[in-house]
Each structure stands twice: as C-alpha cells, then as structure tokens.
Amino acid sequence: MKNPIGNLNKIFDSRIRMGVMSVLLVNDEVNFNDLKQLLELTDGNLASHLTNLEENGYIKVHKGFIGRKTNTTYSITKSGEKAFAEHIEALENMIKNVK
Amino acid sequence: MDSQNPSLDTLRDIKRIMERSSRFISLSGLSGLSAGICALVGAYIAHSWINGEMARSNGTYQPIHEMKWRLILLALAVLVAALGVSFYFTWNKAKKNNLPIWDHTSKKLLINLLIPLAAGGFFVIGLLAQNEWRFVAPSCLVFYGLALVNASKFTLTDIRYLGLMEIVLGLINLYYPEYSLYFWAVGFGILHIVYGLIMWWKYDKVKTDS
Numbered sequence: 001m002k003n004p005i006g007n008l009n010k011i012f013d014s015r016i017r018m019g020v021m022s023v024l025l026v027n028d029e030v031n032f033n034d035l036k037q038l039l040e041l042t043d044g045n046l047a048s049h050l051t052n053l054e055e056n057g058y059i060k061v062h063k064g065f066i067g068r069k070t071n072t073t074y075s076i077t078k079s080g081e082k083a084f085a086e087h088i089e090a091l092e093n094m095i096k097n098v099k
Numbered sequence: 100m101d102s103q104n105p106s107l108d109t110l111r112d113i114k115r116i117m118e119r120s121s122r123f124i125s126l127s128g129l130s131g132l133s134a135g136i137c138a139l140v141g142a143y144i145a146h147s148w149i150n151g152e153m154a155r156s157n158g159t160y161q162p163i164h165e166m167k168w169r170l171i172l173l174a175l176a177v178l179v180a181a182l183g184v185s186f187y188f189t190w191n192k193a194k195k196n197n198l199p200i201w202d203h204t205s206k207k208l209l210i211n212l213l214i215p216l217a218a219g220g221f222f223v224i225g226l227l228a229q230n231e232w233r234f235v236a237p238s239c240l241v242f243y244g245l246a247l248v249n250a251s252k253f254t255l256t257d258i259r260y261l262g263l264m265e266i267v268l269g270l271i272n273l274y275y276p277e278y279s280l281y282f283w284a285v286g287f288g289i290l291h292i293v294y295g296l297i298m299w300w301k302y303d304k305v306k307t308d309s
Contacts, residue, residue, distance in 0.1 A: 015112070018109065018112070018113065019112070019116050022112075022113045022116040022117050022120070023116060023117070023120040025117065026117045026120060026121040027120055027121055027203075030120070030203070034202060034203045037199060037202060038116070038119065038120050038202075039116070088110065088113065091106040091109055091110050092106075092110070094106040095104060095106050095107050095110070098104055098106075
C-alpha cells in the first residue's frame with residue numbers, strides 16, 4: 001500500500017506557509033502588509049516563511065515603490081500552484097480514507 | 100466543531116483564508132434592511148408631496164416638472180442616510196468579528212461597485228440636463244443592479260441576485276414611467292429589506308446564536 005501521507009508537502013506543514021499559499025492562490029498580487037494583516041502575524045515571522053517559499057520557487061517577489069515607500073508584493077508561481085493543489089488533493093484523499 | 104481529523108481542519112482553514120482574503124464578508128444584512136427602510140420613508144415623503152400638489156391643483160398639475168429639484172434633494176438625502184446607516188451596521192459587524200473594515204478586499208469591493216455606479220450617476224445627471232426625467236428611476240435601478248452584479252465577485256455572492264432583480268425591475272420600469280415612484284420604492288425599498296432579512300438570517304443570526 002502507498003504511504004498515505006507521502007503526497008503531503010512538508011513545506012506546507014507550517015500553518016503560516018499554508019496560509020500564505022491560500023491567500024496567493026485566490027489573489028493575483030498581495031503586498032507584505034496585507035498578508036501580515038490577513039494572517040495576523042509579525043514582520044519577522046512572516047518574512048522568514050516568505051523567504052522559504054521563494055527559495056522553493058513557489059512564490060515570486062516583486063519589489064516596487066509607492067512614492068518613496070517600498071511596496072513589496074508577492075504572487076504565486078506555476079509550480080507553487082501545482083504543488084499546493086497536490087497538497088490539497090493529498091489532504092482530501094486522507095479524509096476519504098478515514099471515512 | 101473540534102474534529103478528530105487534522106486534515107479536515109487544515110482544509111477548513113485553507114477555505115476560510117481564501118474566502119477572507121478575496122472577499123469582503125463583513126457586509127451586514129442589517130445594512131440592507133436599514134437602507135431599504137430609508138428608501139421607503141423617502142418614497143413615502145415624495146408620494147405625499149406629489150399627492151398634495153395634485154390635490155391642490157385638482158389633478159391638472161404636472162408635478163414632477165416643478166418639484167424636480169425638491170425631489171432630487173430628497174433623493175440625495177435618502178442616499179446619504181441609507182449609505183450612513185448601512186456603513187454603520189457593516190462597520191459594527193466587522194468590529195464584532197475582529198476584521199478590518201478597510202483592507203484590500205473592501206477596497207476592491209468599493210472600486211468595482213463605484214465604476215458602474217458613477218457611470219449611472221453621470222448618466223442620470225445627463226438625463227436631467229436634457230430635461231428627460233421619465234427615465235431617471237429606470238436608469239437608477241439598472242445601473243445600481245449592474246454595480247451590485249459587478250461587486251458580487253468581491254463580497255457575499257448573494258448580492259448578485261439582488262443586482263439581477265434590480266436590473267429586471269429597471270427594464271420593466273422603462274415601459275411604465277408613470278409608475279416610477281412605485282418601481283423605485285420596490286427596487287430600493289422592498290428588495291433591500293427582503294435581501295437584508297435573508298442575509299441577516301443566513302449569516303448574522305447563526306453567528307450570534309453559536
């Protein structure tokens with residue numbers, strides 16, 4: 001038999017990274033402050049998880065300016081979409097097997 | 100709802116975050132209800148003004164022409180009152196649920212609501228400038244309906260149906276301009292009250308019970 005949790009993506013084990021991916025899947029571009037507000041996090045906490053997701057190629061970072069203030073926005077990549085969809089599918093399959 | 104299944108909890112979280120991040124969900128049913136009441140009160144005042152003038156002139160009086168500015172001021176007052184009370188209830192609901200009232204979801208909602216609404220506003224001003232008052236009420240209803248349909252992608256999807264009903268009502272009104280006040284009262288009054296009650300029943304009541 002296949003390992004039931006084999007398809008779960010370790011990277012999305014963290015609730016914060018799971019939350020970031022959920023937000024970015026349904027929104028084209030979200031800036032740092034909106035993400036922070038939506039997920040109720042502190043700056044440092046969010047930043048490290050975003051770096052992790054970026055290093056794995058799941059999200060893209062765009063650095064821009066609004067006037068003189070930096071405005072960093074994030075969007076999901078194609079491979080991020082695929083990885084997150086597979087993760088959700090694995091979760092769904094686990095629920096089906098329990099029932 | 101503490102389920103034994105962590106996978107199910109995670110999926111629920113994902114769904115909740117997706118909804119919360121893409122839609123403004125604090126729109127309160129009481130907002131619709133109170134806006135509807137404002138509209139009905141306004142329609143009643145307009146009705147009694149028109150009737151009063153009609154009675155004074157033994158039915159020969161063409162009311163709208165001379166009362167136009169008074170009626171427009173009344174309509175604006177109703178609009179301000181309706182916006183005020185609906186904002187209050189929505190703000191209240193957001194505060195109660197600890198959600199921000201001004202975030203990127205409410206910004207998106209507002210922009211998408213305002214595009215058709217502003218177009219409608221200028222359209223109606225144009226009609227009035229051409230002295231074409233008969234189509235003011237149908238235009239208000241149609242443009243407001245379009246605005247709701249457009250905005251429904253960014254808030255509770257139910258307002259899509261309210262929007263569609265406003266559009267249909269406005270289009271029918273085009274063929275019966277002499278009954279505009281009644282169409283106006285139904286579209287902005289009755290429909291809002293019915294919608295508000297349904298929304299309150301569906302979303303707000305459940306939350307206060309549990």
